[in-house]
Structures are given as C-alpha cells and as structure tokens.
Amino acid sequence: MIRIKKEILDRMEELSPSERKVARALLADYPSSGLGSTGALARTAGTSAPTVLRLVTRLGIDNYAEFQKHLREEIMHDLNAPVRRAETGLRSESEPVASAVERSVAERRDLVGRLGTTLSGASIEKAARLLAGGPRSVLIAGGYYSRSIAEILVHQLDQIIPGVDFLGDPLGYDVGKFHGAKGNTVVVLFDLRRYEQQAAQVAALAKNEGASLIVVTDEGLSPISDRADVVLTAPVGGIPFDSFAALMALTEVLVEAVFRAAGQKGIDRMKFWEERSSLERSSHPGAQAPDTTEESS
Structure with missing residues (x-):
C-alpha cells in the first residue's frame, strides 16, 4: 500500500515551489483535502489543477483517481483502531496459550528488529x-x-x-x-x-x-x-x-x-x-x- 503522507514528506525537498504549495495544502487538512476534486485542492493551494496532477505523478501515481484510491486505503488502514484489531485477533485466535505466548514474543522481537x-x-x-x-x-x-x-x-x-x-x-x-x-x-x-x-x-x-x-x-x-x-x-x-x-x-x-x-x-x-x-x-x-x-x- 502506498502511504500518501509518507511519500509527500519523503519527497518534499524534490518538489517545485508550486507543487510544494499543493503538498502543504494537502497535509494541512489531511486526508479530507485529497478526497475532493483537483480544482478544489488547487484553489485551496492557490495553484492550478495541472500542478495538482504533477504532484500526483511525482508520487509515482498514474492519475488522480488512483491517488484517491490509495488515499482511501490509507484511511481504512489508519481506522484500524485497537479495539477493531483486538476483535479480529480474538476471533482468529485458536492456538494454545503457550503457542500464543511464543508468537507474541516473536512479534515484539520482530518489531525491535525492524527498528533498524x-x-x-x-x-x-x-x-x-x-x-x-x-x-x-x-x-x-x-x-x-x-x-x-x-x-x-x-x-x-x-x-x-x-x-x-x-x-x-x-x-x-x-x-x-x-x-x-x-x-x-x-x-x-x-x-x-x-x-x-x-x-x-x-x-x-x-x-x-x-x-x-x-x-x-x-x-x-x-x-x-x-x-x-x-x-x-x-x-x-x-x-x-x-x-x-x-x-x-x-x-x-x-x-x-x-x-x-x-x-x-x-x-x-x-x-x-x-x-x-x-x-x-x-x-x-x-x-x-x-x-x-x-x-x-
């Protein structure tokens, strides 16, 4: 999954001044500003619709419709709150307690390993x-x-x-x-x-x-x-x-x-x-x- 926010922040220094205006307007009201039309985002940023599309291309995305698709996926991922994750984990859990402990320890060991x-x-x-x-x-x-x-x-x-x-x-x-x-x-x-x-x-x-x-x-x-x-x-x-x-x-x-x-x-x-x-x-x-x-x- 492409994380739009991370891509924008990673590429901020590469953007042109006008593209940076669009990026900052998007981040200022994230993610709502990206769910409207290109014209609405351009007006908020004080630029033009073609500038919005150039930013989308900079992010490695082919078109604005695909950009919004990735944005919605990101929203759904972030809405995966602790209680929802807990419910899903509980429903899918049928392993013995000892195995669950081993898996839980391994998952946390993996998190520390990924820190690198x-x-x-x-x-x-x-x-x-x-x-x-x-x-x-x-x-x-x-x-x-x-x-x-x-x-x-x-x-x-x-x-x-x-x-x-x-x-x-x-x-x-x-x-x-x-x-x-x-x-x-x-x-x-x-x-x-x-x-x-x-x-x-x-x-x-x-x-x-x-x-x-x-x-x-x-x-x-x-x-x-x-x-x-x-x-x-x-x-x-x-x-x-x-x-x-x-x-x-x-x-x-x-x-x-x-x-x-x-x-x-x-x-x-x-x-x-x-x-x-x-x-x-x-x-x-x-x-x-x-x-x-x-x-x-």
Missing part, C-alpha cells in the same frame, strides 16, 4: 546533537499512552544533561515553559497513530516560539512530522494495543547517543546524581545506616 530499517543513524545523531548541545531547556511531552515512555526519557536524560522537564499539561499549567523558547529550547513530542490534536497544537506552539522540534512517531508518520527538525520513527503493532517494544528500544538508543555526545559533562552529571541521591537516602528519617561490624568467626 525505520530509524536512521543520521536522525539519531542530529537529535543527540540538539539535546547535548547545551539548550537552556529540553521539554518533553507524550500522548495518552506514550506519556509513560516520555517520562522515562525525561528521567534518564535528566541524569545526563541539565534543563530537562516533563510537560504534563503542555497547553495548560505548563504552557509558560514555552515562553521565550527561541533556539535555546528543544521540544520532544511523542505522537503515535490515532494521532492527537493536542500534539499538533503543541508542535505549532513550539515552532512559533522558535524551539527546535524532535518528533517521535510510528511508520504512519504523525501529521506534525512535517514541522519537525528531526523525526524518529519506530514500528508498532500487536494486540490488544500497539506494542511499545520498539519505541522503548528507540528511547534507549537516543539516550545512549545523547550520553556519548555529552561526553565528560554527562559523566560529571551522572556522578552528581549518584552522590546526591546516596546522600538523600542516608539522611532520610527512615533510613538505617549499614552495619559495618565484622561477623564473629
């Missing part, structure tokens, strides 16, 4: 340079489910670089953290399929304030990917919910890359964490001092 094809070394390197390059602050937010992975990233990065903060309510009580971001702030957003409107609003806020944006998403690519400075992609799948096996591996790969980019500063900060956390544990009212007496022989 969805995640480029260049994108990880660029993200690591941004994060370890001394930004004033690093703001990290996740979605309904992915916030748990976002919090893990916060806790680990905070022991390597300073200024890391979790956005629990990025459009509410945390919104002030974006003020004056400029180029001194890096925002990391997790946005996986069933992409959330809040992620688009946070991405727009980050870019409007001048922050650098790292988007962590799946192979379908979040709509905010076209606004990102770096896109990190992990494969997801499984039932009843998407597996985070590859996403967790991606997070660990990113943390290691930041650690290596930070160098001695990262080591010094880790030492501080170790010393400080040990001090707090030993001074806690409920803590007991270790027994240093020798055992009698």
